[in-house]
Amino acid sequence: MKYQVEKKSAPGREEVEVLGATFEEGKPEGEDAGKWRQKLGTRQEKLKYLQTGEGYWYEKE
């Protein structure tokens, strides 16, 4: 996912880059619509998700 960057004027400076709203489209289309598990690519990402998203069972603390 690409971060959205907006340019805004700031007091005492001309323009600064600000991180804008970064989100996925609400209505994904195409064959992959809804296939959220594919967003987790590597094994490390999957294990990390288990510790956070499924932390009820798998968090370490």
Next chain:
Amino acid sequence: MAEAETKSIDNASIRMIEKAAKDGVNTAFDRAEAMKPCPIGMVGSCCKNCGMGPCRVPLPKGGTETPEEKKKRRGICGATAETIAARNFIRMIAGGAAAHSDHARGVAELFLAAARGKAPGYEIKDEQKLLQLALDWGVEIGDRNNQEIAIDVGETALAEFGKQEGELLFLKRAPLKRQELWRNLGVAPRGIDREVVEIMHRTHMGVDQDYRSLLKQGVRAALADGWGGSMIATELQDILFGTPVPILGKVNLGVLSRDEVNIIIHGHDPLLSEMIVVAAQDPQMIELAKSKGAKGINLAGMCCTANEILMRHGIPLAGNFLQQELALVTGAIEAMVVDIQCIMQSLPDIAQCYHTKIITTSPKARIPDAIHIEFDEHNAMESAKAIVKTAIENFPNRGKNIDIPEEQSDLVAGFSHETINYLLGGIYRASYRPLNDNIINGRIRGVAGVVGCNNPRVKHDDVHIAMVKELIKNDVLVLQTGCSAMACAKLGLLTPEAAAKYAGEGLASVCEAVGIPPVLHMGACVDNSRILMAATAMVKDGGLGDDLSDLPVAGAAPEWMSEKAIAIGQYFVGSGVFTVFGVTWPTLGSEEVTKLLFEDFETMYGGMWAFEPDPLKAAHLMIDHIDQKRKALGIDKARERVLYNMEMRREL
């Protein structure tokens, strides 16, 4: 009202019931009318466990008896009505637990074969779920590849069936308080097969003759199903075929095609049907279909195999249990491929009236007069292609007596526990917190699992739909599996739009914010284990008590008919969930047994059974129970929110 309209609420089914009558086809609806249930067997008062009987011990007419008369109401071996009712009841649990668990064993065997590279065509599709099971079962992950991990996971899964001591590994997924309760009551299952076998032993003539002891073993075996066999089947299927995610599908007989080869896959086991899905897309097969005059191949599902392939591939659902015969009556089915469970023996007879070929595929489920093409897991694609080819070659035999109803509805399926968790919080904050918060603030009153079969003793689909509409109208979020989900899907309750149309204001607002239907399709009947996981996540997230029995939740199977439904109901009750069944209740022949199940279990397990055939009354029993739990949690009233200043805090 036309006669057919008294039998089903679904227009497509009504039309096919009428066509069946015209075609001289005898269906379950006709048989149910011609044969009334045995009044003694219906209430569990008939024992045929030995050659001295069968013994009938019904209550006297009027239902009252003196203590002396009651003492005499025994079988030849001396077994009382209590013992007989309890034996019959837990044998139903054993049957149901065995069905789910033997299904799971088949999945585990294939899983292990696939991990060892001995089942071509099968692979690990969901690495994350594999890692999850490895963490659950203490299987080393490290730098090992998926195949190595899968072999250990598969061997651990298979060992759960024959384990003799200790307890099932998945029990550790339950809330800690619930685990403790099971251990204290002595119902934590040791091994899956052991608990089922022990029921068969205890219910043999002259063994366990205390109904309390018998029912305790019933709970233990049921838990071995829910937190054992069923959960293993669900999890390993997810690893092999993918954990379900939301998918748009269609349901009802209107999904059949007039100009394509129609193949219906019916039963409960996705092992073969996954391969048939692939085989039906093979260009050679499509070419062959065209060479026979068809425009292509149209796959559709029936019963729970349908739920499995819908959730993972979007294959449409032709219908639920009572539509299996009616699908043949359309005259447009080239082949109905069946695997295991809930398959009517009448199918080959009906198929003879048309051109349909009934193909059995499991060595455990043969039917006379059906074609048998055995599913060989080591050569699965060949089996699948042989089946698809048989169907295609039957297309030219299609007759002219064809009537495909137009009815078909949209539904969104695939709400696995993991997907609900993700939808509520997103990839970085996946959580049940929004659900719990909305239960606490009262927008959602509670959660109900409405599951189970169809039963021709009641109007097809009507009871499911009436109950679920009443629940969502009263802001109860409904989780569904099996034939119940299909019934409600036909009315459009499983679409996000249904929230605005049918749900109460609070539930509708949450559904709209999250973008989910008010009724969530969680899979096949073996996937009721997903509901256990969702409920456990609610407990673990906090704010709703520290055990499943504290949650404002309830369960129901309003059109139940199978032993599997009794096993499911019992594992929900044993897990602390109030559960209402409709249609009939199999222990009414014994007041004591029924009281234990309907009252005393609440004190023991924090969950109990109830029987109420009227769907609206049953829905209100569930809502009342949910309200009681809300009251016990202190979330039954809106509370004034006070912003504490420093002085007030110091005082605290």
